[in-house]
Amino acid sequence: MQTRIVLVEPKYEGNIGSVARVMKNFGFTDLFLVNPPELGNDARIWASHASDVISCCKIFKSLDDALKGSNIVVGTTSKTGKEAVRTPIISPKELREKIEGKEGIVSILFGREDVGLYNRELARCDIVVRIPTSHEYPVMNVSHAVTIILYELRDVESKNLKIAGRNDIDLLLDHYRRLFDEISYPTHKKEKTLTMLRRIFGRAGLTEKEVRTLRGILRKTEWRINKK
């Protein structure tokens, strides 16, 4: 499993440097930044001996671009029971269990220092993780949140269960969307249900073969509907 840390619109270079440092502490190197501030001295000072992680980081203008090629997208949040997060929220330890033994690219998203990830960003994550913090003050500094997640994932073993790529899942969901049209599924429920399906498939960690089988079922269903 290849792990990418994706910081979504971080505001302070100090935090980016600090994230780079803890990545190197735990042996991770792939840092992806979506619309970061300009990276100058502060980022390097906080990165300390991990300025190579900063030098090699990749910068994107949109989250979509940053997520290309990912097999699993993991969102982090400090909130519970958000309307948009229609999914069981798992712990860092459970994330480890989900990832262990799989193969592919996992992108872990960390949101803005003030407001975190937007609901629409969380909605497109396959898995949502919450660090078990105090209810009195749940919001962690972003580099501390990265610290916990990477501590849990530091020695995850990779095996060879080829999990489905994000494209495969997208195609599967498009297929469902078409089916929804065919069966006149209520319009106002459509997007929420698709988000729910994405989550279910995300938590399940679908393999490529399973996606093919599910699409086969959809194809046969459509065929049957149109034959009537």
Next chain:
Amino acid sequence: MQTRIVLVEPKYEGNIGSVARVMKNFGFTDLFLVNPPELGNDARIWASHASDVISCCKIFKSLDDALKGSNIVVGTTSKTGKEAVRTPIISPKELREKIEGKEGIVSILFGREDVGLYNRELARCDIVVRIPTSHEYPVMNVSHAVTIILYELRDVESKNLKIAGRNDIDLLLDHYRRLFDEISYPTHKKEKTLTMLRRIFGRAGLTEKEVRTLRGILRKTEWRINKK
């Protein structure tokens, strides 16, 4: 178990604020500082909504004063196999296991940003912990190190196995020191052996009753020696 975070001669207020924040994130409040810099705006900015932890922190001129009343003193280090650390170094998870179900005050020491804890400071710790970081870059930012330790200790349950106070252990070691004199134990080995004993007793998490029993053995031994 009551947990105190003791920062030994931290240099940057930002780090102190950052430590305060993660303490509150995990529900801890007792912050002890040994010779910190003056605490101003920076500490409060980094503490964010945990400035109450900063306001209530206790400041000491010496480590000895900061450790008064502690039942267990835990040192943290990023190095392995230090000459002075003549003890198995345990992981944060093992620390949790040692502390779980015990009662008393545990003080966890974090060293200076550049050189960590001195060997003489580690030598007086009952337990030494190392966070399992990469060998390529093992030195963590102090607030990240605190993050990992408190994440592991966040929901440790306290029971009522009354563990020995530091004073009890000190008296026990003084007793050994007197015995060493009586038995002409090699002078150059004395301090190292006493450090080793402190570690063994620290790892074992002696109860008050066990200390009394051990001192009873020493008393009877002295008595027997002097009777000859």
